Amino acid sequence: MVRWLLLGLCLLLGACTSESPDHIVFAVATAPSVLDPRLAGDAASERVNALLYDRLVQLDEHGTPGPGMATWQRLNARHYRFTLRADRADYWDGTRPVAADVVATYLSLLDKALGSPHAGGLAHVSEIVSAADDQIDFHLARADPAFPARLTIGIVPARLAADRQAIRAPIGNGPFALVERRENAGLLLERRTDGQRILFAPVADPTMRSLKLLRGEAHLLQNDLPAELYGYLADQPTLELQQVPGTTFAYIGFNLDDPVLAKHEVRAAIAYAIDREAIIRYLFGGRAHTAESVLPPAHWAAVGDLEPHTYDPARARRLLREAGFDEHKPLELSYKTSTDPFRLRIAYVLQSQLAQIGIRLRIASYDWGTLFGDIRAGRFQMYSLAWVGVNTPDILRYAFHSGSLPPDGANRGRYRSDEVDRLIERAETLDAAAAAPLYAEVQRLIHRDLVYVPLWYESNIAVSRGLADYAPGHDGNYLALQRVRVADDRIR
Amino acid sequence: MRLAGSILVVWLLMALAGTLPSLEPNRVVLEEIFAAPSATHILGTDELGRPVLDRLLTGAGVSLLVALSTVTLSAAIGITLGLIAGYAGGLTDRVISRLIEIFLAFPGILLAIAMAAMIGPGIENVVIALAAMGWVGYARLVRVQVLALRQREHVLAALALGRTGPAITRHHLLPLVLAPIWVEASFGVAGAVVAEAGLSFLGLGVLPPAASWGGMIRDGVRYLLVAPHLILAPGLALFLVTMAANQFGDALRDRLDVTSRNRP
Numbered sequence: 129m130v131r132w133l134l135l136g137l138c139l140l141l142g143a144c145t146s147e148s149p150d151h152i153v154f155a156v157a158t159a160p161s162v163l164d165p166r167l168a169g170d171a172a173s174e175r176v177n178a179l180l181y182d183r184l185v186q187l188d189e190h191g192t193p194g195p196g197m198a199t200w201q202r203l204n205a206r207h208y209r210f211t212l213r214a215d216r217a218d219y220w221d222g223t224r225p226v227a228a229d230v231v232a233t234y235l236s237l238l239d240k241a242l243g244s245p246h247a248g249g250l251a252h253v254s255e256i257v258s259a260a261d262d263q264i265d266f267h268l269a270r271a272d273p274a275f276p277a278r279l280t281i282g283i284v285p286a287r288l289a290a291d292r293q294a295i296r297a298p299i300g301n302g303p304f305a306l307v308e309r310r311e312n313a314g315l316l317l318e319r320r321t322d323g324q325r326i327l328f329a330p331v332a333d334p335t336m337r338s339l340k341l342l343r344g345e346a347h348l349l350q351n352d353l354p355a356e357l358y359g360y361l362a363d364q365p366t367l368e369l370q371q372v373p374g375t376t377f378a379y380i381g382f383n384l385d386d387p388v389l390a391k392h393e394v395r396a397a398i399a400y401a402i403d404r405e406a407i408i409r410y411l412f413g414g415r416a417h418t419a420e421s422v423l424p425p426a427h428w429a430a431v432g433d434l435e436p437h438t439y440d441p442a443r444a445r446r447l448l449r450e451a452g453f454d455e456h457k458p459l460e461l462s463y464k465t466s467t468d469p470f471r472l473r474i475a476y477v478l479q480s481q482l483a484q485i486g487i488r489l490r491i492a493s494y495d496w497g498t499l500f501g502d503i504r505a506g507r508f509q510m511y512s513l514a515w516v517g518v519n520t521p522d523i524l525r526y527a528f529h530s531g532s533l534p535p536d537g538a539n540r541g542r543y544r545s546d547e548v549d550r551l552i553e554r555a556e557t558l559d560a561a562a563a564a565p566l567y568a569e570v571q572r573l574i575h576r577d578l579v580y581v582p583l584w585y586e587s588n589i590a591v592s593r594g595l596a597d598y599a600p601g602h603d604g605n606y607l608a609l610q611r612v613r614v615a616d617d618r619i620r
Numbered sequence: 621m622r623l624a625g626s627i628l629v630v631w632l633l634m635a636l637a638g639t640l641p642s643l644e645p646n647r648v649v650l651e652e653i654f655a656a657p658s659a660t661h662i663l664g665t666d667e668l669g670r671p672v673l674d675r676l677l678t679g680a681g682v683s684l685l686v687a688l689s690t691v692t693l694s695a696a697i698g699i700t701l702g703l704i705a706g707y708a709g710g711l712t713d714r715v716i717s718r719l720i721e722i723f724l725a726f727p728g729i730l731l732a733i734a735m736a737a738m739i740g741p742g743i744e745n746v747v748i749a750l751a752a753m754g755w756v757g758y759a760r761l762v763r764v765q766v767l768a769l770r771q772r773e774h775v776l777a778a779l780a781l782g783r784t785g786p787a788i789t790r791h792h793l794l795p796l797v798l799a800p801i802w803v804e805a806s807f808g809v810a811g812a813v814v815a816e817a818g819l820s821f822l823g824l825g826v827l828p829p830a831a832s833w834g835g836m837i838r839d840g841v842r843y844l845l846v847a848p849h850l851i852l853a854p855g856l857a858l859f860l861v862t863m864a865a866n867q868f869g870d871a872l873r874d875r876l877d878v879t880s881r882n883r884p
Binding site for chain 2 (some may be wrong): 333334335338339354356357359360406407409410411467469472473476477479480491
């Protein structure tokens with residue numbers, strides 16, 4: 129009897145043990161919520177979808193398109209033919225991706241009933257047909273030399289795409305297969321080349337995430353930590369910190385329909401009152417660099433000669449006086465941000481810096497849903513957000529064209545400029561070499577008009593334990609998980 | 621009692637010191653982020669370079685203000701309803717008693733959290749949320765006392781002499797129920813300090829960047845690995861004040877309780 133009880137106890141204890149130690153545990157701030165590449169809009173979901181689904185086209189760190197699972201030919205200005213590569217990966221259920229899957233994926237994506245956030249950039253696609261088992265023809269309503277760069281959405285099997293709703297049980301042909309999706313406990317993926325498993329474990333609290341890494345309960349974390357914790361983790365002999373310059377563009381947005389913020393002097397005063405260098409140095413620990421435009425400097429359409437709004441409080445005060453505000457008539461503005469502690473910390477620093485030129489900043493922090501809803505609806509004066517994973521100049525139309533006011537786009541500041549509209553529309557009809565100067569001009573105008581106060585590009589930082597060959601992607605992607613190795617046998 | 625009283629006096633002095641204009645609890649100094657305790661900053665600085673001592677003193681004022689306001693408001697509501705229920709009896713008593721039971725059925729802090737979430741953060745709203753759950757104890761205590769007292773001879777005599785209900789409750793009942801109220805209030809101070817800290821910890825209390833002990837602990841927890849000094853000072857202050865207020869209440873109860881005083 130006692131023996132049976134002991135056996136039962138052992139079984140119970142065995143059942144209570146944590147994750148099998150052969151898993152690499154990737155502690156993430158939020159669990160990826162959408163495993164459908166057509167619908168994924170948040171960074172966490174997009175990064176995991178890139179592991180689960182292959183795409184027709186891949187973009188490099190300069191935003192230049194290259195073959196993914198297909199090569200392409202431009203048959204004429206409005207007609208592209210994509211040919212699936214013979215060495216493309218199969219779906220993880222063993223079926224082979226064919227042209228019908230590509231057609232179904234993109235047709236469903238363009239279906240308004242699906243509500244894809246990626247549909248806007250493909251609105252000019254007039255027809256998608258399967259020319260052969262491995263050939264797909266895209267016909268466009270207007271010339272678009274940069275069209276291949278828009279086809280970076282993962283290809284889902286036609287039978288799943290046909291449902292016109294979010295995929296619940298994903299099947300992809302990316303480098304990883306989904307093993308298990310756990311309620312509130314993350315995702316378990318398996319690398320298809322060698323069976324290495326990766327568990328994406330959501331741990332919201334940064335300190336807890338760090339402690340899990342220190343205790344060996346997690347083996348990898350990336351971004352979303354305060355700078356001080358990076359410094360602390362970098363000092364630990366068992367951990368390794370990798371840092372690469374990032375393209376995540378942080379900015380302060382203005383509501384240009386607001387009568388006060390419609391004045392250029394007020395926006396310029398705010399820009400000159402913010403000491404970005406000090407914030408980067410003390411809050412980011414140097415792990416960011418100042419930004420002037422949404423497109424990162426290495427991008428083919430970037431502009432390199434923008435004059436920065438260098439910290440100059442005297443000039444800021446003068447501009448504010450010109451706008452009609454001084455100590456007798458102080459300016460009070462509201463600033464909306466998320467409840468993320470680090471974003472709030474930045475908000476208090478901005479509040480303090482703006483107070484030095486006489487601007488009283490009221491900070492309102494909201495959960496993500498409320499904040500984003502308010503910003504989309506134009507219920508704000510100032511806000512701060514970041515663009516993550518910007519790879520194509522499409523962002524300029526999406527965020528600054530007068531036809532992109534929400535809900536049609538992300539021109540949340542209600543910026544309207546005929547010149548910018550014209551330049552964007554013209555650039556979209558030219559090839560990259562000819563379009564680059566026009567996109568550069570668009571960025572100059574946006575910078576001059578101070579639609580945003582550009583802040584910084586945040587570096588991508590990964591801290592690992594017992595791993596080798598991992599480095600975060602330039603846009604924070606997790607693609608290096610394809611080659612990561614367990615260097616410490618204790619993880620096995 | 622003496623130690624508890626001393627701690628409460630120090631709390632009061634800290635709260636008074638928190639009003640000194642020379643303090644700069646919200647001044648952001650990036651160069652001094654996470655400075656360790658030193659001669660310049662006795663308790664160090666926090667994640668925005670703000671002096672922890674200045675914030676501790678300002679937070680003392682906030683917790684004292686919230687505690688006193690909450691206890692006053694709770695007592696005012698509770699005593700009034702308790703007197704009405706106990707003296708009027710009948711349907712009025714039954715209605716108020718059921719109301720008390722309904723409030724007692726919920727965990728107090730949960731109710732306060734729900735209320736604070738509904739009406740939003742801020743010192744005034746914290747007081748309202750805490751008083752919304754705090755009045756129940758006073759009401760129950762006063763009702764029971766009045767039920768026992770209303771048949772006393774002096775109350776019957778006042779009634780016979782034609783005194784009205786409000787006059788009897790004010791002059792003949794209220795003075796007799798005050799002793800246990802003081803004890804309840806001293807425990808209420810401790811409860812309010814902890815509850816305010818709890819609400820601020822959850823982001824439902826005092827609005828940042830204003831300092832409060834709960835908010836300081838919440839912010840400090842995030843940097844526990846790199847700056848443990850951030851939670852030590854407010855944590856210790858909270859512990860000492862709560863303990864002192866509870867001990868003061870115990871001592872007050874012992875002193876006011878005639879039966880325990882006469883015990884050998």
